[in-house]
Amino acid sequence: MIRLSRTQAKIVERILATIPLALGVAVAAFIFMRAIPGDPVDIMMGEAAWTSEEEMAALRGEMGLDEPMHVQLWTYLKQVFKWDLGYSIVRSRPVADIIREALPATIELAVFAMLFALAVGIPIGVASALNPNSFMDRVGTCLSLVGVSLPAFWLGIVGILIFSMILGWLPTSGRIAYGAQPAHVTGLLVLDALITGNLPALGNALKHICLPMITLGLGVAAVVARVTRSSMLDVLSADYVQFARAKGVPERDVTCRHALRNAMIPTVTLVGLQFGSLLGGNMIVETIFGWPGLGRVVVDAIFARDYPVVQASVMVYALTFVLINLVADIIHTVLDPKISL
Amino acid sequence: MGHVSIPSDELCKGVISTARTVPYVRASRRRGTVKRLLAHGGGRTGLIIVAAFVLVAVLAPVIAPYAPDEVDLDSWLIPPGFGSGHLLGTDQLGRDILSRIIYGSRVSILVGLTTILISSVVGIGLGMLAGYYGGALDRVLARFTELLLAFPYLIFVIAIMSVIGPGFWNLVWALSFKGWVEFYRLARALTMSEKNREYVDAARALGRSDGVILVREILPNISNSMLVLGTLRMGNMIMTESSLSFLGLGIPPRIPAWGSMIADGRRYMLGAWWVATLPGIALALLVLGMNLLGEGLRDVLDPKMMEG
Numbered sequence: 001m002i003r004l005s006r007t008q009a010k011i012v013e014r015i016l017a018t019i020p021l022a023l024g025v026a027v028a029a030f031i032f033m034r035a036i037p038g039d040p041v042d043i044m045m046g047e048a049a050w051t052s053e054e055e056m057a058a059l060r061g062e063m064g065l066d067e068p069m070h071v072q073l074w075t076y077l078k079q080v081f082k083w084d085l086g087y088s089i090v091r092s093r094p095v096a097d098i099i100r101e102a103l104p105a106t107i108e109l110a111v112f113a114m115l116f117a118l119a120v121g122i123p124i125g126v127a128s129a130l131n132p133n134s135f136m137d138r139v140g141t142c143l144s145l146v147g148v149s150l151p152a153f154w155l156g157i158v159g160i161l162i163f164s165m166i167l168g169w170l171p172t173s174g175r176i177a178y179g180a181q182p183a184h185v186t187g188l189l190v191l192d193a194l195i196t197g198n199l200p201a202l203g204n205a206l207k208h209i210c211l212p213m214i215t216l217g218l219g220v221a222a223v224v225a226r227v228t229r230s231s232m233l234d235v236l237s238a239d240y241v242q243f244a245r246a247k248g249v250p251e252r253d254v255t256c257r258h259a260l261r262n263a264m265i266p267t268v269t270l271v272g273l274q275f276g277s278l279l280g281g282n283m284i285v286e287t288i289f290g291w292p293g294l295g296r297v298v299v300d301a302i303f304a305r306d307y308p309v310v311q312a313s314v315m316v317y318a319l320t321f322v323l324i325n326l327v328a329d330i331i332h333t334v335l336d337p338k339i340s341l
Numbered sequence: 342m343g344h345v346s347i348p349s350d351e352l353c354k355g356v357i358s359t360a361r362t363v364p365y366v367r368a369s370r371r372r373g374t375v376k377r378l379l380a381h382g383g384g385r386t387g388l389i390i391v392a393a394f395v396l397v398a399v400l401a402p403v404i405a406p407y408a409p410d411e412v413d414l415d416s417w418l419i420p421p422g423f424g425s426g427h428l429l430g431t432d433q434l435g436r437d438i439l440s441r442i443i444y445g446s447r448v449s450i451l452v453g454l455t456t457i458l459i460s461s462v463v464g465i466g467l468g469m470l471a472g473y474y475g476g477a478l479d480r481v482l483a484r485f486t487e488l489l490l491a492f493p494y495l496i497f498v499i500a501i502m503s504v505i506g507p508g509f510w511n512l513v514w515a516l517s518f519k520g521w522v523e524f525y526r527l528a529r530a531l532t533m534s535e536k537n538r539e540y541v542d543a544a545r546a547l548g549r550s551d552g553v554i555l556v557r558e559i560l561p562n563i564s565n566s567m568l569v570l571g572t573l574r575m576g577n578m579i580m581t582e583s584s585l586s587f588l589g590l591g592i593p594p595r596i597p598a599w600g601s602m603i604a605d606g607r608r609y610m611l612g613a614w615w616v617a618t619l620p621g622i623a624l625a626l627l628v629l630g631m632n633l634l635g636e637g638l639r640d641v642l643d644p645k646m647m648e649g
Contacts, residue, residue, distance in 0.1 A: 028492065145632060154618075161618075298496050
């Protein structure tokens with residue numbers, strides 16, 4: 001028997017707790033898709049008026065759609081337990097393949113958007129907190145308020161107009177130019193290009209991700225700046241920071257080593273929460289920039305009533321969301337030993 | 342008011358007469374709130390922006406220079422300017438953009454307001470019950486809200502809208518379906534901390550029923566936080582409404598909404614930037630106003646409330 005520390009046991013417990021949650025989401029997605037009118041056969045044959053009722057019934061029989069609901073649910077759950085995500089009704093391909101292709105694109109965009117948000121948000125937040133109520137602070141506060149209020153889909157369109165159409169600096173859509181793909185390693189194009197040392201592909205992929213990343217990340221950058229500012233202000237007035245100053249620690253070390261580390265705790269929580277919403281909420285940005293990610297797959301599948309694809313993607317989203325929150329909690333305990341899981 | 346150890350008739354009278362004066366106290370406090378809000382720079386700006394948009398929405402038929410759906414194919418895609426009689430230009434069908442933006446504010450404000458009202462009534466009601474009684478109801482609701490939070494929100498709303506079709510009430514129901522969760526969580530947490538306070542003990546000692554305690558005692562004490570949350574969430578709801586209208590899943594196309602105007606203008610972006618850009622600025626301005634107002638209210642009413 002392996003002996004676990006208390007924290008390790010808690011982590012295992014949390015991971016196990018995701019299983020009923022994932023099952024709940026799977027069942028909810030199943031019921032939800034069946035509750036909405038029109039099945040895949042209706043949608044596929046909608047325009048083909050010559051298909052007879054008998055033929056449509058036969059097609060339903062082939063797909064197992066004529067079985068009673070509880071039998072369909074049971075079959076579906078059995079499949080899920082075997083890690084078999086089923087077959088896309090519309091695309092006639094295994095759902096697992098579709099998700100395997102689309103998920104890296106979504107993750108890559110979300111990660112880049114988050115990196116952008118942190119790279120922009122944290123310096124602005126720290127600079128504002130170091131000189132509260134200064135001109136810099138006012139500008140930072142204003143910018144972050146405007147950043148939160150700008151609609152992403154509008155920002156994307158204006159960005160395309162300025163940087164792609166007028167200036168011609170960046171491409172309007174897609175992940176990478178046709179034929180420029182690096183060899184497949186992880187599916188994350190920028191990472192693959194780095195691993196294989198394919199510099200032209202790297203440049204091309206970075207150019208493509210630039211606008212979507214900013215569009216998706218700007219709102220998060222604004223929130224990161226605000227949370228960093230307020231937690232930094234709290235920490236800077238704490239006794240231990242005053243003490244470090246009194247001890248004669250150089251101001252730079254006070255800021256970077258004593259204050260920043262503690263001020264990052266609320267930011268980490270925020271990153272966890274926002275990352276989930278970046279993953280789940282980027283389908284609009286994916287639509288605008290023709291980004292071949294999971295968001296677009298789901299939206300298309302919803303319209304086509306492609307049950308297996310919707311069910312599986314929703315489950316993938318939910319699991320990712322829960323796992324990211326778990327990771328954020330673990331980082332939390334590392335940054336602040338007082339917090340336990 | 343300390344712990345009620347001797348529930349004498351005298352004491353009861355005192356408490357009851359204090360309770361009767363509460364409405365007056367509250368009214369004057371409300372005037373104080375407005376005054377303090379006006380003294381708060383951001384809050385004042387937010388209030389002015391939101392009030393201006395509400396005024397524009399209410400007076401839309403009076404102030405809009407054209408009917409929002411008046412098609413004039415002779416004057417399509419006129420750029421903004423003073424000479425043409427179309428201050429903000431026209432779209433691809435020659436419709437006046439200023440008039441459409443003015444009418445579009447009605448959709449945004451109505452959807453935002455209705456969604457927040459429904460979400461807050463459901464969320465506060467369930468949250469107070471769960472926080473006050475705990476037990477099985479609380480556990481069931483905890484699991485249910487966990488499930489809702491793990492379910493990607495936008496997919497959910499898109500799925501609903503793709504089925505029931507675009508429409509005002511359809512949109513409001515789809516947005517409210519998950520919108521109540523935040524109100525629920527805050528109301529539950531606040532009720533749990535309020536229910537052990539002395540004034541609740543006093544009311545209980547006076548033999549007040551649970552319903553009266555919840556509505557007359559606890560609700561007034563958590564309503565400030567709820568108002569702040571509602572204002573802060575409203576901007577978000579307006580943004581989601583526009584995103585859905587942008588995807589063609591929100592408000593039916595014949596009603597002018599900012600999201601669908603932006604989607605329309607997208608195709609003419611290079612030659613006629615104003616068609617898509619101007620409604621977006623209106624949207625950003627309204628959301629900014631709501632956020633400023635919400636934060637102003639938070640600073641004035643509830644300085645302890647957490648960010649975000």
